[in-house]
Amino acid sequence: MFAATKFTPTPRRLRREKTTISSSSSTEKQPVFVYCRLKPLNNEEPTSCMKVLSSQELAVTQEVKGTKKELCYKFKHIFTSYTTQREIFDHIAYPLLDDLLHGKNGLLFTYGITGSGKTYTLTGEQDNPGIMPRCIDTIFNSIEAHQAPKYILKPDRMNGFEIQTEDDAMQDRFHEVRTGNRTPKTPRRAQEKINFTNDGVSIPLTNEKTLYSVFVTYVEIYNNSVYDLLEECSGVKLQNKILREDSRRNMYVNGVTEVEVKSAQEAFEAFNAGQRRKKMAYTCLNAESSRSHSIFNIRVVQFEQETYDSKGKLVIPETNVITISQLSLVDLAGSERTNRTQNTGVRLKEASSINNSLMTLRTCMEMLRENQRSKANKVVPYRDSKLTYLFKNYFEGDGSVQMIVCINPSVRDLEENLHVLKFAEMSQDVKVIKPEPVPTVVTTKRTIKKPATPARIKMPALSTHINCSQIPLLKLDLCALDECENMINKVYTSLKQCYGTTDKFDKQITVQADEVRRRIVTLDKENILSKEEVQRLQLMGRKLHQKLQRRDAKIAMLEEEKVGQAMKQAELQNVVSNLHNVIDEKDLKLNQNKLDKEKTKQRLAVHSEKMNKELDEKLRRQREHLAASMKAKEIQIQKVREALNAEVIK
Numbered sequence: 001m002f003a004a005t006k007f008t009p010t011p012r013r014l015r016r017e018k019t020t021i022s023s024s025s026s027t028e029k030q031p032v033f034v035y036c037r038l039k040p041l042n043n044e045e046p047t048s049c050m051k052v053l054s055s056q057e058l059a060v061t062q063e064v065k066g067t068k069k070e071l072c073y074k075f076k077h078i079f080t081s082y083t084t085q086r087e088i089f090d091h092i093a094y095p096l097l098d099d100l101l102h103g104k105n106g107l108l109f110t111y112g113i114t115g116s117g118k119t120y121t122l123t124g125e126q127d128n129p130g131i132m133p134r135c136i137d138t139i140f141n142s143i144e145a146h147q148a149p150k151y152i153l154k155p156d157r158m159n160g161f162e163i164q165t166e167d168d169a170m171q172d173r174f175h176e177v178r179t180g181n182r183t184p185k186t187p188r189r190a191q192e193k194i195n196f197t198n199d200g201v202s203i204p205l206t207n208e209k210t211l212y213s214v215f216v217t218y219v220e221i222y223n224n225s226v227y228d229l230l231e232e233c234s235g236v237k238l239q240n241k242i243l244r245e246d247s248r249r250n251m252y253v254n255g256v257t258e259v260e261v262k263s264a265q266e267a268f269e270a271f272n273a274g275q276r277r278k279k280m281a282y283t284c285l286n287a288e289s290s291r292s293h294s295i296f297n298i299r300v301v302q303f304e305q306e307t308y309d310s311k312g313k314l315v316i317p318e319t320n321v322i323t324i325s326q327l328s329l330v331d332l333a334g335s336e337r338t339n340r341t342q343n344t345g346v347r348l349k350e351a352s353s354i355n356n357s358l359m360t361l362r363t364c365m366e367m368l369r370e371n372q373r374s375k376a377n378k379v380v381p382y383r384d385s386k387l388t389y390l391f392k393n394y395f396e397g398d399g400s401v402q403m404i405v406c407i408n409p410s411v412r413d414l415e416e417n418l419h420v421l422k423f424a425e426m427s428q429d430v431k432v433i434k435p436e437p438v439p440t441v442v443t444t445k446r447t448i449k450k451p452a453t454p455a456r457i458k459m460p461a462l463s464t465h466i467n468c469s470q471i472p473l474l475k476l477d478l479c480a481l482d483e484c485e486n487m488i489n490k491v492y493t494s495l496k497q498c499y500g501t502t503d504k505f506d507k508q509i510t511v512q513a514d515e516v517r518r519r520i521v522t523l524d525k526e527n528i529l530s531k532e533e534v535q536r537l538q539l540m541g542r543k544l545h546q547k548l549q550r551r552d553a554k555i556a557m558l559e560e561e562k563v564g565q566a567m568k569q570a571e572l573q574n575v576v577s578n579l580h581n582v583i584d585e586k587d588l589k590l591n592q593n594k595l596d597k598e599k600t601k602q603r604l605a606v607h608s609e610k611m612n613k614e615l616d617e618k619l620r621r622q623r624e625h626l627a628a629s630m631k632a633k634e635i636q637i638q639k640v641r642e643a644l645n646a647e648v649i650k
């Protein structure tokens, strides 16, 4: 999107007052197309844990506790490590470009872990360009002879376009040439010439009478803040931009720099300028450029009318039919586990922000799938991250969505790749509405008033018909100065003839001259007043603009704070839920202890009862024993007594 992005993927990006003459009535759906590209393995790790079974099936071997398990994933197409950049372009990007030039929107993003080849696939390298440069070259190959003159179409900074007359556009072009500063907002010429071509590939156009204008924006999302990489600013610090919804609820980056490009070279220059800005900003932040999501946006605006006047000059009618379409190319930051990379400080913040946004992307996809499957209407949390919020229109039916999953098939990356593959496979279940072009009627904006046809100075034979008391009013026609001068001379001569060289004539001339002077003074005064009024209005405008900027900054700050607070709240909720878990565990232990105590008590009671019984029994037996022995002793004593008594009797 790296283009002056009005990130609204809708061909409906229009000014408020514009009328749509046909709206996308299509309800035909198509799935999110997911492609998989395998990166060649490097020499350090020559064994792959993946095998391409067919053009749509990928087998992954996973070893769990010494046992090998084979998992199979299906995608729309699988590209092996031998696939060339051109083949990727032909298979994926060409149909998207065909859509773009026929008024339909498209979103293409690369997804995968760090170092898996996302940037290589999308941007490529100097000798091996990727999708983006090939797309740019192909667009200009296709529309070369059908481009609208520069500045006929101007972004209205509210996610729409204004059309201006050829005269107004010419003024802007003059201004650009005069100031030498390619305004508004065109990038400075890069020193180096980019000599890349996509072998002359082009898209056949259906309507030879259509005129095209191409605009690009380049933004990135870093730590959940949006930055405009084409913004002209004095320092290296980029301003955090806010996302807005236009009148049609399409998302766009507020105040983003949208550059009209007239050649592939200009578009590459815009991209390179953005890359340079990105590098500078990151050096300043001590951040890494691959830790952000980059969005290069190409918008194509088509005029459906082409009229020329008798001199071959383009005539812009009062109302025009235009179609706006856009292709968003998104290089997502690599997903990674923070514990594997052992990030700390800035890197940890980057990693958690990336993981949060990718997690939100997953959640949105899951929610969309659930809503579609169960016909539920659950809220999809697009707002939880800038990435999903910016692209919400695509998921809600304003363009086709395609994803390239980049995979480094090494064993070391397997665990993270499994998460990536699972998400990618699930995404295919989500269906989006097939994009349809939406032509729109736009009224031409006129800044320069149509020059009034200069009054031809019709002077009847002056010498004979002139009325000396009433000098004819002559209008100065800048296009016919010689003619005017002739006429003035004729008037002067006629007047001279009329009045002769007398005082009367001089007097008359002096009176007229005084009158002219008086009028000039009055006009001058009025002019000064008008200038003051303009200055006052300009000051007011500047103040309002500053106020708006402050408000935007405040909104951005508040949004950042809100995100921070949401993160804090999530952390606190985590802590609370951990504490709840600890309390629950303790409660459980306490209850267990009570239960154990109760059981011990019961066991003790049973034991003591048993002991008591045993003791009672023992006591009883001892008593019986004692009683028996006492009885025996009593019997013995009785016997002894009887014996003694018998002795005594004797």
Ligand SMILES: Nc1ncnc2c1ncn2[C@@H]1O[C@H](COP(=O)(O)OP(=O)(O)OP(=O)(O)O)[C@@H](O)[C@H]1O
Residues within 6 Å of the ligand: 038, 039, 040, 081, 112, 113, 114, 115, 116, 117, 118, 119, 120, 121, 290, 291, 332, 333, 334, 335, 406
């Ligand atoms: N298909 C491929 N063929 C040859 N080289 C590749 C391929 N894919 C990636 N590479 C190389 O692998 C390296 C890492 O690739 P790249 O920078 O594209 O990864 P990335 O996924 O964008 O990483 P990050 O998420 O960190 O930005 C680069 O040097 C690139 O040249």
